[in-house]
Amino acid sequence: MSAQEILASVGSFSSHDLLLFEEKALRKIVKKKDTVLRQGEICQSVYFILSGSFVQFQSDHVTETIIDLHLAKEWMFNHPSLIEQVPSATTIKAFEDAEVIELSLINLHKLIARSQSFLQLGRIFDQANHRTYLFDNALSPVQKYNYIKNAKPLIVQVFPVKMIASYLKITPETLSRVRANY
Template sequence: MEHFLNAIGRFSNNDINVFKEYTTIRTFNKNELLLKHGEICKSVFYILSGSFYQFQMNEVDEIVIDLHLKNEWLFNHTSLINQSPSLTSIKAFAKAEVVELSLTRLHDLISKSSAYLQLGRLFNQASERIYFFDNCLTPAQKYGHLMEAKPLAMLTFPVKMIASYLKIAPETLSRVRARC
């Protein structure tokens, strides 16, 4: 756990040990929901193994909002921050193991040591990235960003899911990949 905490900030050995006491290891099977549409997100998760995707349903398909791989934090930003029902679902794409930290336990940690305020950095990253990604980039830029930020995503998720995440048709993704 030290490596993912130290990637966020500086934590003493005692801070890391206390963090371990406040978290839970959970396993999810393929296609198991971590968060259902309409539920309130009450925890943040760190992916130890496996992969997840966050999606919304339209009339017939899952519209992929985000892809999550090993060594990433995972949560529904809006639902967690506002404690409101989630507009998306989060599903395990493959069998996965995660570290779970509930919002209540996070508040308890912060009351024990101000060092845990550094975890707040997690909450700023997600919403800004999704808005910029969805609204400001061309298909080629989106693909380039994905290859730079999450190169293993192309090996983990099927082309149709990658295309949905990039908000482009699978055929457009094929053309973009051929040019890159």
Template sequence: MFSEILRATGMYSDMDVRLFERVVSVREVRRNEVLLQKGEVCRSLALILEGAVFQYKDNLEKERDIIDLHLPNEWVFNYTSLLGQKPSETFIEAFADSRIIELSLETVHYLTGKSLAFLQLNRVLEGAVSRLQFFDQAMTPLEKYQFILKTRPQLVQVFPLKMIASYLKITPETLSRVREKMARGEDIS
């Protein structure tokens, strides 16, 4: 298991894999358990082995603005807080009972001190940047929904449509209209 996790980020020796196995921790997380509180500094990365996790901000109406949705084999962390070591503006919470691998910054520094191969873990950070760029693009609601259906179809199987709509930065009503028109095969402008 650990070798596949590491090899998704680069090339590692068998000794690197054994070192990784010795220092990482697997953690059980219950549904609704908060992994990162707003105002707390993010000090670790987590890889979801099983379950689902989401990242959100509370808005003025005391609702959740979904920042990101995470499924198995995806890394979870607050990019801005982790890199800047400043208080998080978002929460990270388990949507379902989950199993995660937790990798603290101290552990990452220890690993890179033992083997420069672990610098390849930076690819995990690059993945977060590409997700952030998704919302920098001027996409219609249809294009946004089609994009997640193409790149991350499991999201619509795991998370409620209200959360999907918030993640796409559209209203639930707009998402319903998009889905209805897609189901009828209509051209959506």
């Protein structure tokens, strides 16, 4: 996937901008179960997932609560930790082997300093709106499932029911009943 394809979802960039992005972004291979951010660390990068999938979760050493499920062709990071530069309340771990483009916050600032076009990358920080909509509106389990099917249709093909249910804050049994009605 080219820099142009990666950045197309955020805005339009000149060929010079694309070269700058390629200079500052790192391509990384992440193995299944490897972490890109541990609970307690401060998030210093955003990642564009080229292939594979990731789980963002909170752990109290007994249970893991799924906070987000990330798929290929989307940006991934811990929003509060990155924006406020505070320790992350979540861990981000590869659910399967993956390839990502990593853009550190330092390099993002360097890109913006070189070209104002990179201010368009601010749009990736609006992703938290999916979670806000999902949990700030008193949605029924059916509405939650419909929303997630529309927002991230591949989620049901990649992740097991138990993980999706945890993400939607419903029981796996409830999710199974909702899915049975499809």
